[in-house]
Amino acid sequence: MSRSPPVLPLAPGSTIGILGGGQLGRMLAQAAARLGFDVAILDPEPDGPAARVSAHAITAAYDDPKGLQALADLADVVTYEFENVPAAAVAQLAALGVPVAPGPAALEAAQDRFVEKSFLNAHGASTVAFAPAASPQEAVGAMEQVGAPALMKTRREGYDGKGQRWVEHAPDAARAFAELGGAPVILEAAAGFRRELSIIAARGRDGSTAVYPLAENHHEGGILRRSIAPARVVAAVAEQAERIAARVLAGLDYVGVIGIELFEMEGGRLLVNEIAPRVHNTGHWTLDGCEVDQFEQHIRAVAGWPLGPTHPTARVEMLNLLGDEAQGWLKFAQEPESRLHLYGKREAKPGRKMGHVNRVKPL
Amino acid sequence: MSRSPPVLPLAPGSTIGILGGGQLGRMLAQAAARLGFDVAILDPEPDGPAARVSAHAITAAYDDPKGLQALADLADVVTYEFENVPAAAVAQLAALGVPVAPGPAALEAAQDRFVEKSFLNAHGASTVAFAPAASPQEAVGAMEQVGAPALMKTRREGYDGKGQRWVEHAPDAARAFAELGGAPVILEAAAGFRRELSIIAARGRDGSTAVYPLAENHHEGGILRRSIAPARVVAAVAEQAERIAARVLAGLDYVGVIGIELFEMEGGRLLVNEIAPRVHNTGHWTLDGCEVDQFEQHIRAVAGWPLGPTHPTARVEMLNLLGDEAQGWLKFAQEPESRLHLYGKREAKPGRKMGHVNRVKPL
Numbered sequence: 089m090s091r092s093p094p095v096l097p098l099a100p101g102s103t104i105g106i107l108g109g110g111q112l113g114r115m116l117a118q119a120a121a122r123l124g125f126d127v128a129i130l131d132p133e134p135d136g137p138a139a140r141v142s143a144h145a146i147t148a149a150y151d152d153p154k155g156l157q158a159l160a161d162l163a164d165v166v167t168y169e170f171e172n173v174p175a176a177a178v179a180q181l182a183a184l185g186v187p188v189a190p191g192p193a194a195l196e197a198a199q200d201r202f203v204e205k206s207f208l209n210a211h212g213a214s215t216v217a218f219a220p221a222a223s224p225q226e227a228v229g230a231m232e233q234v235g236a237p238a239l240m241k242t243r244r245e246g247y248d249g250k251g252q253r254w255v256e257h258a259p260d261a262a263r264a265f266a267e268l269g270g271a272p273v274i275l276e277a278a279a280g281f282r283r284e285l286s287i288i289a290a291r292g293r294d295g296s297t298a299v300y301p302l303a304e305n306h307h308e309g310g311i312l313r314r315s316i317a318p319a320r321v322v323a324a325v326a327e328q329a330e331r332i333a334a335r336v337l338a339g340l341d342y343v344g345v346i347g348i349e350l351f352e353m354e355g356g357r358l359l360v361n362e363i364a365p366r367v368h369n370t371g372h373w374t375l376d377g378c379e380v381d382q383f384e385q386h387i388r389a390v391a392g393w394p395l396g397p398t399h400p401t402a403r404v405e406m407l408n409l410l411g412d413e414a415q416g417w418l419k420f421a422q423e424p425e426s427r428l429h430l431y432g433k434r435e436a437k438p439g440r441k442m443g444h445v446n447r448v449k450p451l
Numbered sequence: 452m453s454r455s456p457p458v459l460p461l462a463p464g465s466t467i468g469i470l471g472g473g474q475l476g477r478m479l480a481q482a483a484a485r486l487g488f489d490v491a492i493l494d495p496e497p498d499g500p501a502a503r504v505s506a507h508a509i510t511a512a513y514d515d516p517k518g519l520q521a522l523a524d525l526a527d528v529v530t531y532e533f534e535n536v537p538a539a540a541v542a543q544l545a546a547l548g549v550p551v552a553p554g555p556a557a558l559e560a561a562q563d564r565f566v567e568k569s570f571l572n573a574h575g576a577s578t579v580a581f582a583p584a585a586s587p588q589e590a591v592g593a594m595e596q597v598g599a600p601a602l603m604k605t606r607r608e609g610y611d612g613k614g615q616r617w618v619e620h621a622p623d624a625a626r627a628f629a630e631l632g633g634a635p636v637i638l639e640a641a642a643g644f645r646r647e648l649s650i651i652a653a654r655g656r657d658g659s660t661a662v663y664p665l666a667e668n669h670h671e672g673g674i675l676r677r678s679i680a681p682a683r684v685v686a687a688v689a690e691q692a693e694r695i696a697a698r699v700l701a702g703l704d705y706v707g708v709i710g711i712e713l714f715e716m717e718g719g720r721l722l723v724n725e726i727a728p729r730v731h732n733t734g735h736w737t738l739d740g741c742e743v744d745q746f747e748q749h750i751r752a753v754a755g756w757p758l759g760p761t762h763p764t765a766r767v768e769m770l771n772l773l774g775d776e777a778q779g780w781l782k783f784a785q786e787p788e789s790r791l792h793l794y795g796k797r798e799a800k801p802g803r804k805m806g807h808v809n810r811v812k813p814l
Contacts, residue, residue, distance in 0.1 A: 432463070
């Protein structure tokens, strides 16, 4: 049972569906509400961070046809907070007349690291050398191709450093392949980068684009620890990043906000580390450093609204609060320069992203 | 069945109850969620603006003991979005061990215009001349006391210009009294003011206070049309306003954000028009003009957190969107300087506050 596609730009009072109900869904839901939209969350877990700030919550697996039908009954358009949305879910929603943004090309590229890097290189966005492997023997061969040491990652799934490991010597690749579970992998050459940067970019339904200033990012144990934005970069680096963003957005016929992680090499050349077809942890600084933050920008894009301004209004240091660190809320509340954002998660497991603090300074 | 009072400052993950589920409740709920709180709304209407962004919604009359019990079961502290909360409701919640902030003194003063003005004058905050009347004869006598023309207002209820009328000549007061329904009224002398200003102030549970810069306000037909903040005022006026705020906050042993409407007279003297023991329409500019807006400030205060900074980061013109005006959303979305806030109300009755726009300019 299909229906007519929604009239865009989507009028306030319409409902935006979000697949995934964690902190990104929560901040998207809050931005949508500010623009007068209702929000419907679909998530396998009940009572999550996003559900508790949304008008509607559906508890169902992402590929549950009944759950998706319920979402389609409520929502005029659907978006998502994470890139591992099943392709079948997007297809079912589309068949029911509910457009999903960002579209299938973005999901396909983001769900498989080999497809992703192949797409990037094909569109003039450079990456480190890489090679796929589907067996222990192929893994050793791939290592010889990209050179040691290399980073082995499962082609699918994995985030925050999960599903990956460094391999020092080619013969070790066979064991690493087994340790990662025997699923298809890619081997990536060591980047030897100077800094990690990222660019948050957006593309509207009319093809217009907007980019935020670059962020400089620091990871610990594979998890983002802090971002500083706008990053101090020379003009040539900023221009390179904007060119990369433009190519990626156009190449994916993208609608929404995208996060593009970059390696800045000695000499200032940028390589793309990975793309995330969604709002991005390294864009949380925009909540307190821009007039339109990445969450409102994403909602504007998927709703067919014009994109908003992306210039910085402040310099921000974003600090992730992991696990027990969120218990320091009172200290942060006492700091005049700190804006506290807590996600309402019940359980503070080690390494779990419980919130973040934006420390705001004049530009 | 009472319980121990909540431990303050209230930890994230606790639940804040809000009496009233309109736009003020909605923006309070969003601020509370950002700080990691859950929110429970009690409102006689289901599915209102605040309920749709909150974890819990109770549909009940404000004086319904069962509804209040349900709220007490959920909430660690309770606040409200409007000043006509029944005193009995606050008493019941307090008896159940759930503190309500702002407290009874503020509600008592704000619910009766005669009590309010008497309180203000007793605490060194000047008002226009006024006199109460409970009969047509008393109304004529009160007119003779304050001088013609005078503004007749019911002592209780009434907002946005409802429940009041101008009386030109003393003998007309008897008819006006009847037209307002025969309820007790006060007569207020014509203020002859130069400008309408307001100050949004906050007081924490520890007695610390914070004031935002003054706003200059323009009404049409008794309804706020726009505010400009920070208002351009000489230092002596700002200092006067801050002194008034300090006296009012201390006099009421206040906890939370308060809106104080002021008349600026020729020569710069300030008279208090009225006080609203809650977040205030003339403080909506703080959403985009301050680091901590009035909604987060109120939540901080009632949760026993330290107050946040109140200095302006931008100059803002706040424009209320009344009735059909909210249909201009696309135009506002296209203006780079405009931040749109829509309340998710279903029906755009004439004069109804559907949203507001903050037009943001550099200081």
